[in-house]
Amino acid sequence: QVQLQESGPGLVKPSETLSLTCTVSGDSVSSDTYYWTWVRQPPGKGLEWIGYIYDSGTTIYNPSLKSRVSLSIDTSTNQLFLKMTSVTATDTAVYYCLTEQRFRFDFWGPGIMVIVSS
């Protein structure tokens, strides 16, 4: 069973870049079994799909975030990375890394709360 754990700074200043890491265990990030996915949830609100990366580098992003988001993979450390530029308060959210397999999101990390504030 895949396990995922998000990490990174819990506080980011407006206009700066948010950088998160997701450490994967139980499978390789180079595996073609999964699409490695990010989803976020603002406090008290619903869920928003950010995008996914697969095949060690192919990415699909939500068009609403595409100009600011970049996903990547490091196979040597078995980690996933999310970078989001020019953040504002509306980017304050819990960020989840998870797996998509056969059209469903089956394994989720516990999430990491990121606050955008000066």
Added chain:
Amino acid sequence: DIQMTQSPSSLSASVGDRVTITCRASQTASKYLNWYQQKPGKAPRLLIYAASTLQSGVPSRFSGSGSETDFTLTISSLQPEDFATYYCQQNNITPYTFGQGTKLEI
């Protein structure tokens, strides 16, 4: 984008009740509709995928039905641990989208 609309947004029920939550898609989701349960401070948990298939380890009191644009999640006999927020989600076309959630309360 496919807009997902759940109803109701909140629901009060009692242990033992039968509960149904509906989800409507603004265009076809085909069979690629999933249901998740989320408890406060926790990540969502997959309950149902492909509209009606129970995820491994999920109690059989949960069931799903529907296709194309109209879907339902039914809990046949509510248990105390079922009080949570439920989300539908379409995996048919990117950007994948979620419903706004249904909060199930005592």
